[in-house]
Amino acid sequence: MRRRTFLSGCAAAATIALPGWARAQQGAVGIDAASKTVTVGAFTPVTGPVPFYAILTRAADACFKHVNDTNALDGWKIKFVTYDDGYEPARSVAVTRRLVEEDKIFALAAPVGTAQSVAVIPYAKEVGLPMIGPIGGATALFSERLVFPLLPDYGWSAASNLDYAINGLNASRVALLWENDELGRSAKRGFDLLMQARQLQSAESIPFEVRSTDFTPHVRRIANAKAEVVILFGSNANLAAALKTADRLGLKAKWMAPFFTADPTTYKLAGKLLDGTYFSSWLMPVDADDAAIKAYRDTVAKRYPNDPIGVFGLNGWSNASLFVEGFRMLLASGKPLTRASLVDVMETMTNRAVGGAREVTFKAGDHRGARQEGIIQAQSGGGFKLVRGFEPYPAAVFDAKLS
Template identity: 70%
Template sequence: MLPGITRLRVTAGALAVSLASSGAALAQEKGIDPEKKIVTVGAFTPVTGPVPFYSVLTHAADAYFKHLNENGGVKGWTINYITYDDGYDPARSVAVSRKLVEEDGAFALSAPVGTATNVAAIPYAKEKKVPMIGPIGGASAFFVEPNVFPLLPDYGWSAASNLDYAVKDLGLKKIALLWENDELGKSAKRGFDLYMKELGREPAESVPFDVKTTSFSPHIRRVANSGAEAVILFGSNANLAAALKAADLQALDVKWFAPFFTADPSTVKLAGDLLNGTYFSSWLLPVSSDEAEVKAYRESVAKYYPNDPVGVFGLNGWSNAALFAKGFEALLDSGKPLTGENLIAALETLDNASVGGAQGVSFKAGDHRGTRQEGIIQAKDGKFELVREFRPYPTAVFDAPAQ
């Protein structure tokens, strides 16, 4: 075992069920056991380091594969999911990737965690022709790499979806943006500004803030002075809660909008009743949804990781794991040899697919923008409800050149 790499868990279970289709050619490839019908995949995840709570994502992915295996796997194939701690250190992420591929024989990386960590691992995965399925992070590089298949959308697309709903559905005219002054917020600002230009409008106000900001009084004052009818905030759930509290103290009465990852019970704990009425553009269904996949997520996490919170963070991990299963099923259906190259080709046939809590997922050669539409969720009395169906991202932003 490499120094500094801690084994998190190996999940291999469930009895394999015989494969129904008889014509599939099963090539002997790393990570493929055609006799036992087991496919091995893996991921790096930060059990230690600055963001250990991100391991919730991997717990949910692991819960997905356990649930899948207990219910017959993928056409009788069992998923063996191996994960290792990388401490959220990109250099260690590359080392973990190498170990997974060269020692554990991983067929693909599935739901590896982190933006910088996934970006660091791409060159190695490309060199070894290993598919990276559902990297959990936000980087434009993910959309153009031939072996990378992301679910998470660009934050600029999400900001444009929020703006589109505010203007076209609610009829609001003066919209302000509060944005975290890092790549997350800058990406949101690019999409917001681009769609504002498309609409022929100007922002009522555009106010950056540091991720560590706890007092939003001056920011809210600027918004109030602008006469804004609505505020779109792109930052953490703590940022959103702090901004809502500052707005309440200043008696600012506006509509609030935020990104998908803040539509979470943890935000309710931070903001309380002030969160009521807030809208969220989301590529994921609400965590409280009665859809079968979301219900299975809630039940499986409660079963396998009872100490983990049930929320959008976990549904994110669950959905990214589901993408591998969806692609592997398409590969089996194709009847082609079970190779990484053919897995990539199979994933590029997905069209308007439901994947975990995501809707309308499509990939094609040269275009790996998997998530292509979002719904609008609203906070209501501690719960989250879908108030507008999933729609495609505004074309002017979705088709803009990646930056």
């Protein structure tokens, strides 16, 4: 199993001087009081079907390095240890066990994968291991006290898209194109809930397969339904293919999509056809004039110059930032530096800016971290602009029981 070890830490919000640091208990797991080092770890797919997901981990490492380099934690350093899990849940559990038993980690920080993170929960509960910023979107991640997810449920994001289509774009006929898997089904759930709450009906709701490249029948149905706005929940490639089909068939509807497609890689696939597309996003635009976003751009460009600067990397950076912010709060709290204390202080995080996310809040019994989204629009020339500020998710969906 391939190993990578990093010494590092992130989040521009953490660069302020700390009022003091908590007294570390000698022998606390993952804490070296003498060297002021906290050790965290993650599993990541260096091999397997999605090795490019390691971009997330490299961005997290860049974040930790930035914090270490800027002394953002008042002399404390973050040691980041990762192992390849091949994107296999069973291996994720084995990696986590190794990180706990051999590397003595304090917490998991920005581990990669939805199914992978869910698979690790039983072992994490067994040993009392906090999971901070798991990069995934499963319902199970919101219901465990040890788990603090930053990513929202896709149903909430779809509801934000729909809310903007109705109230921001004044559309009365909105269609949904949804990927026929858990991602798309989650989006459909949120879309349908808000439609029901508003006593509206969708112009169309059409599933497509993950590898779909021909959207001709889908676009024809949407055109026949006279949809004014089309919300697509799928990959960058799906969005680009659908836009090309709409252009070929002369469909003039406005398009909306999820946060992870608001990325320069989508422009490479869709070209100018992406201009004007809207995205509901829990992350600020990657090219925003914001200190935390600039730190991401500059540090990744320096540390990992071959990795693209985009929303994908900002996702990894922001989930790492969540651990940094939590540990900063722990240092300032005066509590013993233990895993249990970290969980306690994480549940007091209120309306924090964390990496590219805003208004992040955790409460006892409520671990929905990102509670607001903004609306981003693709601009001519390849940029992205925040065209509506961050607003809470529609309550009819956000407060509904996840299933």
